[in-house]
Amino acid sequence: MQNISLEVAYARYGAQVTSKQRNLSAIAKDGSLILSCPADRFSRPGIGILRYTAQLSQEAGVSKLVDSLRTHIQAAHTGNTDIHPVLITPPKGSMSRMVNVRPDLTGKVVEFDGDTFVVDFTRPVVEPPPKPGKRR
Numbered sequence: 246m247q248n249i250s251l252e253v254a255y256a257r258y259g260a261q262v263t264s265k266q267r268n269l270s271a272i273a274k275d276g277s278l279i280l281s282c283p284a285d286r287f288s289r290p291g292i293g294i295l296r297y298t299a300q301l302s303q304e305a306g307v308s309k310l311v312d313s314l315r316t317h318i319q320a321a322h323t324g325n326t327d328i329h330p331v332l333i334t335p336p337k338g339s340m341s342r343m344v345n346v347r348p349d350l351t352g353k354v355v356e357f358d359g360d361t362f363v364v365d366f367t368r369p370v371v372e373p374p375p376k377p378g379k380r381r
Contacts, residue, residue, distance in 0.1 A: 248341075248344060249345060249346075250344065251268055251331065251333075251344055254345065255271055258277070258329045259273040260274070267307070267310065269281050270318075272317065273329070276326065277327040278329070280297075280328050283333050284332055286299050293368065294365050295350065295366040296363060296366070297330070297352070297363070297364045299361070300362075301315050301359075301361075301362070318354060318362050322357040326353075327353070328351070328352035328354065328364055329346070329347075329351065329352070330347055330350055331346055332344070332345050349369075350368060351369055352364040
């Protein structure tokens, strides 16, 4: 994993950040939701599932950004929109926070009650190429 800026992380998914310090979400050019995900909010409820759980009421930040995140999560929930994570690992000791992307993960909002939301991330299934037929 490489440490990149939040701006670069969002750009890799085709979205622009509105705040270089603390962006919570954005909509990419393809319509998918890009979500800033602190690493300590993940769990593994089953094989192949990486679950992200958060509460809007617990988000520290500008209320405008939290309201925007609420709108994005609601739209993604009702529209079954793909979600891409920007992983944020908090600083440890002398190391600064780490920001990176996981383009191999795609998520969906599986629960949203207006405050708490749950996103399950999985790796898309890639169909193996067909085996060539026998030669004569």
